Amino acid sequence: MVKELKNAKAPVFDAQAFLDSAGVARKVVEYGRSQRIYSQGDPAASVMYVQKGGVKLSVVNEVGKEAVLAILGPGEFFGEGGMAGQPVRMGTATAITPTTLLAIEKNEMIRVLHAEHAFSDRFVSYMLSRNIRIEEDLVDQLFNSSEKRLARTLLLLVRYGKEPHSQKMLFKVS
Secondary structure: OHHHHHHOOOOOOOHHHHHHOOEOOEEEEEEOOOOEEEOOOOEOOEEEEEEEOOEEEEEEOOOOOEEEEEEEOOOOEEOHHHHHOOOEOOOEEEEOOOEEEEEEEHHHHHHHHHHOHHHHHHHHHHHHHHHHHHHHHHHHHHHOOHHHHHHHHHHHHOOOOOOOOOOOOOOOOO
């Protein structure tokens, strides 16, 4: 029996299959264009993964001025602040197109990150890449002309050169 156990292989964890499906502590949720996913001040109880569509992350100050923090697309995570101890959402997430998300409860996300190395590697890699992009955005804001910032923003929005199947569109801007 021990030999059988030694020869029996544990099922391989498929991170993409996990992110593409619902389960006990995760559910697939659909949102229409301009529909609010969560609001600033809501409890931070889950992490979201964009399966299809697009999401705008923004914050609003006390006088009502909105700042857009990020535009996210398929394959991107958001709402992870609760895992770092934030009890409430620091911003608002809104669908910018019809959007399908996987909502993963905080405790399930922590469990999977600890148990499944393939998933934790993917998540950490994503978070580091996003951190680099945020640093690049800050440098861009501080040191580049408005024309260069606009060009970079347009290229980021169409994800120019990022996805093998992305459509490379160039906007006509005067």
